[in-house]
Amino acid sequence: MKAITFVTQKGGSGKSTLCISLAVAAQEAGQSVCILEMDRQATVTDWAEHRRADTPEVAQIDATQLDDVMARLRDSDFDYVFIDTPGVDSPGSLAAIRAADLCVIPCRPTPADLRAFKPTLAAIYRLEKKFAFVLNQTPPRSYRVRDAADGLAVLGVLPDVNIVTRNDHQDALGMGQGVTEFNPTGQAATEIRRLWTWIAKRSQGLLHVKAA
Ligand SMILES: Nc1ncnc2c1ncn2[C@@H]1O[C@H](COP(=O)(O)OP(=O)(O)OP(=O)(O)O)[C@@H](O)[C@H]1O
Ligand SMILES: [Mg+2]
Numbered sequence: 036m037k038a039i040t041f042v043t044q045k046g047g048s049g050k051s052t053l054c055i056s057l058a059v060a061a062q063e064a065g066q067s068v069c070i071l072e073m074d075r076q077a078t079v080t081d082w083a084e085h086r087r088a089d090t091p092e093v094a095q096i097d098a099t100q101l102d103d104v105m106a107r108l109r110d111s112d113f114d115y116v117f118i119d120t121p122g123v124d125s126p127g128s129l130a131a132i133r134a135a136d137l138c139v140i141p142c143r144p145t146p147a148d149l150r151a152f153k154p155t156l157a158a159i160y161r162l163e164k165k166f167a168f169v170l171n172q173t174p175p176r177s178y179r180v181r182d183a184a185d186g187l188a189v190l191g192v193l194p195d196v197n198i199v200t201r202n203d204h205q206d207a208l209g210m211g212q213g214v215t216e217f218n219p220t221g222q223a224a225t226e227i228r229r230l231w232t233w234i235a236k237r238s239q240g241l242l243h244v245k246a247a
Pocket of ligand 2: 050051052074076078119120121122
């Protein structure tokens with residue numbers, strides 16, 4: 036079992052959106068996934084309540100419960116546990132980084148987002164955790180995205196796909212679906228599937244990269 040934590044204290048960068056659609060994409064790729072939600076905003080729990088399917092299982096927990104829950108999950112049949120964290124620095128976020136095999140840091144290509152992940156990255160370095168950035172809510176193409184990608188690539192690992200701003204992400208979540216269910220042939224679905232392929236390899240140590 037691998038734990039993937041979606042973390043950055045910048046609100047609205049796409050932690051919950053990516054967590055949900057990647058969990059669905061991982062299931063479609065044959066993996067069993069559960070989601071631990073550590074954010075009282077309950078974005079993932081709300082999504083699950085609108086959902087027809089029973090999976091992925093979603094549990095809302097707080098920082099004090101994480102170690103016990105993870106110990107139980109390590110002996111379970113789940114291939115992956117995804118942990119969604121709040122958009123503020125909190126004991127929960129730190130515990131979720133500590134529990135992770137891979138930390139995914141979603142980041143919009145804006146100066147504010149590019150500055151805001153630094154404390155998160157410092158904690159990840161301190162705990163010597165593997166991590167990856169994901170550029171989210173990007174325009175399809177722009178110099179700003181290329182500059183942001185160049186900057187992030189220097190700091191650490193960046194997948195070979197960015198997640199473009201697309202209505203499918205918002206509409207899918209509203210319907211209790213992942214983007215690959217909502218519009219399987221859309222570009223948002225294609226990007227999420229590619230991202231899942233990359234993250235799965237990174238979490239399993241199958242990508243040769245220089246960063247942690
Ligand atoms: N690629 C995308 N295209 C379009 N909309 C997106 C995309 N990614 C995220 N959004 C939208 O941006 C908003 C914030 O996303 P989300 O809730 O996933 O961020 P978050 O990092 O979990 O925020 P918080 O820190 O508050 O938990 C949501 O309304 C979501 O639908
Ligand atoms: Mg969220």
